Amino acid sequence: xxxxxxxxLIAGDLDPFFSVEITILFGVMIANYSMIGLLExxxxxxxxxxxxxxxxxxxxxxxPFILALTLVIYSMARTLEDGRFLTYISFPYSVRKxxxxxxxxxxxxxxxxxxxxxxxxxxxxxxxxxxxxxxxLIFYITCFSILFESMGLFLATLTRSPVLAGGILGSLYIFIxxxxxxxNIKSALMYAIAGPNFLKARVSSNSLYxxxxxxxxxxxxxxxxxxxxIIRRRNLRPVGR
Amino acid sequence: xxxxxGDAIYCNDVSKLFRRRKVLNNVQFSLGKGINILSGVNxxxxxxxxxxxxxxxxxxxGSVSILGHDPWxxxxxxxxxxxxxxxxxxxxxxASIREHIYWFSSIRGTGTESIKDYMHLFGVEYTLSSxxxxxxxxxxxxxxxxxxxxxxxxxxxxxxxxxNVDVHRRSIISEVIRNKAKASNSIxxxxxHIFDELLTTSDRVMVLKNxxxxxxxxxxxxxASILRTxxxxxxxAALEVDFPDTSINGGAIFTSASIDNCVKAAxxxxxxxxxxxxxxxxLRSIYE
Numbered sequence: 084x085x086x087x088x089x090x091x092l093i094a095g096d097l098d099p100f101f102s103v104e105i106t107i108l109f110g111v112m113i114a115n116y117s118m119i120g121l122l123e124x125x126x127x128x129x130x131x132x133x134x135x136x137x138x139x140x141x142x143x144x145x146x147p148f149i150l151a152l153t154l155v156i157y158s159m160a161r162t163l164e165d166g167r168f169l170t171y172i173s174f175p176y177s178v179r180k181x182x183x184x185x186x187x188x189x190x191x192x193x194x195x196x197x198x199x200x201x202x203x204x205x206x207x208x209x210x211x212x213x214x215x216x217x218x219x220l221i222f223y224i225t226c227f228s229i230l231f232e233s234m235g236l237f238l239a240t241l242t243r244s245p246v247l248a249g250g251i252l253g254s255l256y257i258f259i260x261x262x263x264x265x266x267n268i269k270s271a272l273m274y275a276i277a278g279p280n281f282l283k284a285r286v287s288s289n290s291l292y293x294x295x296x297x298x299x300x301x302x303x304x305x306x307x308x309x310x311x312x313i314i315r316r317r318n319l320r321p322v323g324r
Numbered sequence: 325x326x327x328x329x330g331d332a333i334y335c336n337d338v339s340k341l342f343r344r345r346k347v348l349n350n351v352q353f354s355l356g357k358g359i360n361i362l363s364g365v366n367x368x369x370x371x372x373x374x375x376x377x378x379x380x381x382x383x384x385x386g387s388v389s390i391l392g393h394d395p396w397x398x399x400x401x402x403x404x405x406x407x408x409x410x411x412x413x414x415x416x417x418x419a420s421i422r423e424h425i426y427w428f429s430s431i432r433g434t435g436t437e438s439i440k441d442y443m444h445l446f447g448v449e450y451t452l453s454s455x456x457x458x459x460x461x462x463x464x465x466x467x468x469x470x471x472x473x474x475x476x477x478x479x480x481x482x483x484x485x486x487x488n489v490d491v492h493r494r495s496i497i498s499e500v501i502r503n504k505a506k507a508s509n510s511i512x513x514x515x516x517h518i519f520d521e522l523l524t525t526s527d528r529v530m531v532l533k534n535x536x537x538x539x540x541x542x543x544x545x546x547x548a549s550i551l552r553t554x555x556x557x558x559x560x561a562a563l564e565v566d567f568p569d570t571s572i573n574g575g576a577i578f579t580s581a582s583i584d585n586c587v588k589a590a591x592x593x594x595x596x597x598x599x600x601x602x603x604x605x606x607l608r609s610i611y612e
Contacts (some may be wrong), residue, residue, distance in 0.1 A: 088430045092416055167414035173378060174402025174431050315382075 086184075089176055093184050096167060097158045097192070102199055128299075153253035155189040156235030159244035178314055182236070186307055190232040193224070219292075226296035227278045229303035231256070237306045242311040272319065275299040327513050331512060332356045333479065334379065338386035339535075340372055347372050349535035350386065354512060358527035359505050362515040363607055368532045370515040372409055374483050377513070378408045390479060393552035407432075407475040411483040419456040421467055434474040445500055446493060461488035469497065473504055480504075482514045486522065497524045529604045538609055546605035549586055551577045554596040562589040578608055 162168055162185065171181045231252065238248040260277060274295030333355040340348040347369040364370050375381040377388055379395025379402055388395055393402035429436045442540065443449045446466040451459055459467070469485050486497050500586035502525040505512050516522055530537050531534050553559050556572050563570040570579040579586065583600060588599050 085430055088427065165414070166410065166412050169380060169410055170414040170416075172380060173403065173408040173410060173413075175400050175406070177400050194396070194401075235437060237422055 086180075089171065089181070090184055090188065092171075093188050094192075095179075097155050097185065097189055122309070139302050142320045145261075148224075149174050149253060149256045151232075151252075152189075152231050156239065156252060157245045157249035158196070159236060160239035160243075160248045161190055163239055164243055164245065179311055182307075182311060182314060186232060186236055189235070190228045190303070199321065222296055223292070226299040226303075230275065230299040230306075231278065233303035233310070234305035236310045237313075240310045240317070243317075271295045271298045275302060288298075334342045334389040335373075336387045336389075337378070338373070338376055338383045340369070340373075340376060340381070340387060341384050346535050348376070348383070348388045351532075351535070351537055352386075353530060353537050354529070355511055357509055357511050359501065359512045359514065359522075359525055360528045360530065361522055362513060362530050362532060363517065364515075364532035364578040365517055368517075368533060370532055371483055373532065374408070374481055374513075374515065374544075376405060378406060378481060379387075382479070390505065402437055405477055406479040406481055406572070408481045409468060409473045409483060409485055410605075412492050413472075416578060421451050421454055421456065421459075424456065424467070425452075425471065428471045429474075432471075432475050433557075434471075434476070438474040439470050442473050442500070443467060446470060446496060450490040462490060462493070462608065465489055466493065466497075471571045472487040473500065477510065479511045480513070482512070484515050484517065486516070494522070501525065526604075529606055531606050533609060538606075546580070547582075548605045548608045549577075549581055549583060550577050550599075550601045551579075551586055551590075553577065553590060554598070555593070558593055559590055559595050562593060580605070 103141055168181060235248055235252055238251055239245065242248055256278065267292075271291055271294035274291050275298040277298075335351055335353050338348055338351045339346065351373065351472050362370055362373070373382065376383045377390065377395065377464050379388075379397075379399040382396050390402045393405070395402035400525040415424055416431075425436050426586060428434070429439060431457070440449060440452070443452070443466070446469070448463050448466045448470070451463055451467060456464060465485065465488050469482070472480070472482065472485075473527065489497065497608065501512060501522070504510070513523055514526075515601070533537075534573050535604050552575065556575070560570050560572055560577050560579075563577070563581050566585070567579050567581045572578075572583065581589075583602065589595075
């Protein structure tokens with residue numbers, strides 16, 4: 084069976100809210116923000132100054148980025164519950180394959196676009212250290228997207244409700260975590276849960292960034308496997324039948 | 325215990341429980357080539373049985389085999405042999421018919437021309453440039469059915485493929501399926517909860533009632549008549565003399581009398597017959 088066709092269909096299914104367009108909007112917003120930031124950067128800027136500039140870029144994109152991820156979770160949950168998932172597996176694709184494709188697409192797609200927007204932005208404004216900043220951001224964004232989308236998939240399979248799955252995670256990362264995050268992150272677990280909010284806090288050690296990111300990926304994979312198991316054990320009838 | 329082999333569908337003591345409700349209770353049958361109808365009222369478990377047969381649901385008890393594959397264990401291998409039309413199949417791609425056909429043929433490896441041929445037979449080729457939202461439920465069903473019938477698989481499982489289609493096109497569907505079954509030498513398993521023309525084309529009829537296959541009967545076997553008339557009570561009294569099993573149920577007369585006997589009795593008493601349908605005797609049990 085044609086895997087490329089399946090991926091194309093899933094891409095279409097997960098983008099009913101034009102998240103491509105939303106992500107492009109992020110890029111424009113980041114570009115605007117970086118223009119302001121560029122004016123503040125003088126020649127001979129230190130590494131610390133570059134990092135703080137990158138942080139300010141990321142902060143500007145935080146809420147729209149979380150919203151885009153939440154919308155993808157909503158679409159993923161809806162695909163699982165409205166019978167479209169059944170149509171895919173009747174074609175036939177295995178449950179594991181369809182879920183994996185959905186997860187891969189949802190975890191990679193918003194992150195890659197956002198990271199690409201930042202990378203282009205950094206390049207366009209000729210940072211002396213530009214390959215470093217995008218590379219670090221791509222790492223953070225990808226790791227966090229994997230954790231966020233796996234939590235979304237887990238909630239979607241558990242609650243069988245697109246609104247609940249998207250709503251819980253969206254409100255958690257837009258309203259709760261940013262206001263309750265500790266100022267000092269001392270553990271990789273804390274970093275992993277905080278996600279991009281670590282930028283608000285003072286991290287005690289640079290290695291926490293790396294360990295935290297790895298921890299996010301491990302937790303994400305664990306939740307993905309758990310979601311597989313829930314899907315296998317639950318009956319896949321469309322809700323409302 | 326049903327013996328399984330590689331050229332048919334087998335269902336061995338399959339049970340399925342939803343919360344406390346036992347939807348399927350030790351269902352057991354085997355199906356060979358030809359048209360097999362699964363009938364039952366709403367909620368009788370037809371779709372659940374199909375989900376189990378196609379490996380979408382795991383049975384709580386028993387086992388299933390499709391052409392030698394266990395669909396739960398080797399879902400992809402089993403389903404490569406099966407065209408399964410869900411009761412409510414989803415539209416692929418965005419909402420245009422042309423795009424849906426393109427995606428469907430890409431996935432299943434069928435030709436778009438073959439799908440268009442079936443659409444022509446069903447009289448819905450005019451929908452090609454339309455969007456799915458603009459179609460009626462019946463038209464959608466016919467487009468979907470065109471897609472699934474275009475597949476060249478040894479097994480076709482169709483879940484209520486004509487439930488929203490008008491009477492005229494139901495006849496066409498029956499004829500097309502009969503021709504397809506004959507030409508492809510495939511196994512057709514079709515569910516329906518209505519008395520329709522599909523029953524007249526079937527090689528076998530199964531009735532799912534109270535979680536069990538209560539009766540099986542070929543279309544060529546004993547038949548029962550269902551009539552709606554201007555005076556059901558008088559006609560029942562007349563038919564009861566020679567056919568004691570005649571009864572009234574849900575505003576219709578159920579009898580083993582043939583159409584000739586029914587019409588003769590109605591004419592003698594000046595009773596108007598509004599509708600008449602002949603069904604396999606096995607199906608009577610659903611309504612009694």
